[in-house]
Amino acid sequence: DSGVTQTPKHLITATGQRVTLRCSPRSGDLSVYWYQQSLDQGLQFLIQYYNGEERAKGNILERFSAQQFPDLHSELNLSSLELGDSALYFCASSPRGGGNTGELFFGEGSRLTVL
C-alpha cells in the first residue's frame, strides 16, 4: 500500500459527460502529480501541484482541469468526455525534497471508460 488513495477505481460514462477523479496523497506529502496512461501506452504527465499551487503543466487538454485543496487532496476534472479519454489515470505524491530517495508514490489508478 503506497498510502496514496484514488477514487473511484473504475468509472464508466458516456461521451460528453463530466467526471471528477479524486486523490488523497500520502500523509505529509505536499506534491501531487497526475498522469494519464492510455491502453498499452506510457505515462503522460498532466499536471503537478505543490501545496495547493500549480507547479507544472504537461499535456493536459483544455477540457481537463485540476486543483489541490488546503487539505492537500486533489481532484482532476474531465469534461466533454471523448472516447479517446478512456485511460488509466494515476495520481502520485512525493514529499518535499523527495524523502529518502525521491520516488513518486502512486495510487492504484482510476480506470475511466468512455462509451
Next chain:
Amino acid sequence: AQKITQTQPGMFVQEKEAVTLDCTYDTSDQSYGLFWYKQPSSGEMIFLIYQGSYDEQNATEGRYSLNFQKARKSANLVISASQLGDSAMYFCAMREWNTGNQFYFGTGTSLTVIP
C-alpha cells in the same frame, strides 16, 4: 529531445536467466535521481530501485540492480534469476532536483518471462 529513452518495446527472457532493460537519459542538471518502476498487468505502479546522480556505487535491491554509467547517461535495470512474476511493463524515470523537480518517464519495456 527525449529525457528518458527506452529502446526495447518488448523483451523475452527464460525463467531463471538474467535480463537487462536499457535506459538512457538526457539532462544538464548535475543533481538528479533515476528510478525504475514495474507495472504488472493489474495496473499498479511499483517502485523498484533508485540511483542518485552522486552515488558512486550501483544500486541493488534484491534481484534488481541498476547499472549506472554516468558518462554514457545510461541506467540499465538488471533482473537476475527471472521469475514468472517478473512479467510486466518496466518504466525508467528521472527526477531533476534543480530544474523544477519534474519526473520524466520512458515509454516502457514489456518483459515476458518464459517458463
